[in-house]
Amino acid sequence: MREKTRVQKGELQKMKPLVVEGVVKRYGDKTAVGGIGFEVEEGEIYGLLGANGAGKTTTMRMVLGLILPDAGSIRYFGKEYGKEQLRMLGYLPEERGMYPKIKVSDQIVYLGQLRGMTRRDAEQSLRRWLDRFDIAEYYDKKVEELSKGNQQKIQFIAAVVHRPRILILDEAFSGLDPVNVELLKTTVKELRDDGTSILFSTHRMEHVEELCRNITIMHRSRPVVQGPIKQIKARLPQERVVLVGEGTIRGLEAIPGVTEVVQREQEGYELRINRPEVAQRVLAHAVAQGPVRKFELMEPTLNEIFIRTVGERHE
């Protein structure tokens, strides 16, 4: 009986598109990544956060097989890194780059072929993607002739043209205008819904909140916060209160437990409190002065969590 469960568990493990376990990378006596582990499910976007130099890119490069880890293991659908795995990976590097003087079609087809597509397949896939982004006329253009935003789209196509099962997006939306960010975000979500497993890194917390279910925050080469965003948020106390009354509310600073009061630009106040119970006292205080239109106990934003976890450890 026990034997059987173990086998089943093993098979379950095997099915996971990407499993990273205890991965360590050292350069000389400097540790670039000090023991990171996470799992990415099928159809999931996994967020990898961290300040500059925290080890995100090194982690991604190890996942891509560009660098061998000194310790730990990385498994793709239960298998070690190999030629087969190389082909199901898609990569959008942080530092963007294409061949400037070569036609879009030529280089995307080339990259597709390198990842095992036939020329015909790659051409078709490219045309579909260009249509999808509404830039079909760039098929025969050289990359250097395109605007920066369109170059980014081409770069994105280069990462997905071969329908990767594991997609690695390093700072996917940096340097794009809001319209294009929205476009790419929708596309990434579609890919996720098609079952692609996506490892996603960014500095923009609102994207993470929108896209990811699970995250790892890295700091100085180590994972410091890890898990589903909901749980991470729940673990932290709710310390922010938004309060809007009919008129001015006086004496909020005087309530014990309130650490900061900020008059908001439009209307009302934003308060910081040091204990959740204080919120009720704030409400009572406000109601005593007149009708309250809005009272909200805000859950911490990822931005706050990030700054707190990373900032605290700076001390």
Added chain:
Amino acid sequence: MNSFRTVMSFTIRSKLRSRSFIVTTVILVVLAIVAANVPALIDRISSGGGATKVGYVPGEQDAVIQGLQSYFAKQEKPKVELVPVAASGSPDDALKQAIADKKIRGYLSFRDNPDIGFPDVTYSSKKLLDSDTAESLKAALQSVKTDQAVRDAKLTEAQLAKLFAEVRLDSVQIGDSADGKTEAQQGTTIGLTYAILILLFMSVMVTGQLIATEITAEKSSRVMEIIVTSVSPLKQMFGKVVGVFVVGLFQLVLLVGAAVVNLNLSQNRSALASLGIDFSTVDPMMIVYAVLFYLAGFFLFAMLFAAVGSIVSRTEDLGQAVMPITMLSLAGFYIAIFGLTHPDSPFIAVCSFIPFFSPFIMFLRIGLADPAWWEVIVSIAILIASVLGIGWLSAKIYRTGVLMYGKRPTIKELAKAMKAFKV
């Protein structure tokens, strides 16, 4: 599809389509055509210029003038044409006037020299270093003088024939194997060796630089990150090297083809023949060796260039980084040029075994010095072994280098980083 072939054909196609490549190739082919026609052109220009007009004052040394005229008349393309200049007053003034009027280029004046029974002749011309005309005149005068002297000696026809029979000196190179090379063959061999050395050197430098530039450009444009995650660096590097090799070969074939076709035009053929070069005497083994050493030399240097290209992150830094390789091939080339005149020196013999020099120098020795067969085999074996060794090392460096950005790593850093990869 095999990714090595994908990389290779992509490299070839994008190179062949690039405007700079097309322009360079056209320029090179035009240069080759011009160069091939140079001997004939020079021939035509110098003969087309016609004879130099040389003035003389009639009535002075008529016998000599007559002799000269009949001497030049017998020549097919006389370099000198004698023009009488009538002198009303002082002959000198009249002659100088004729030069000023551009009727003649120079003139002859005579002074009796009773010692040899022939006048001393002065050729005056405004042009500096008109040695060509002076030489022709001297030969002509010598002939006239000999004629006169012989006529005075009253020799028989047979004696005359003996006297004027040309001396023959043939120089033959002695080899262990073959019958040796005749003078024409030697001239051809030296010319050919020289030409192939230059081609090899140029081709190694140009294509090598091309490889390094391509790789650095891929790195600096960051396209490298995508490439290395799609295909193993080893395949990518060799695909690139072979791709550029094919492109370089194509260029070379065009170049050599244009030159050979033009050299075989009849007017060039005769011009070359007059220089003692005849391509029908070329030993086919020379061509086989040329190809062999070209291949080995190309890959040896190309691999080094690829490794260096992979270390550098910015194209601006590349020139400095490839300097040692450039020096190495320059050294090989110049030693070979030195060897053209001293193919037997022990220094050359030693250098013909040193891998980076041997493509130039062993080829030179084969062409000019007839080395022992085992020397050739040892040299080629060393060369091939080092191509493999350098290839392996370059692949390792490449694997490490392509992902290193920022400042150029020191050898120590590189060696350390290289341990982190298995190729």
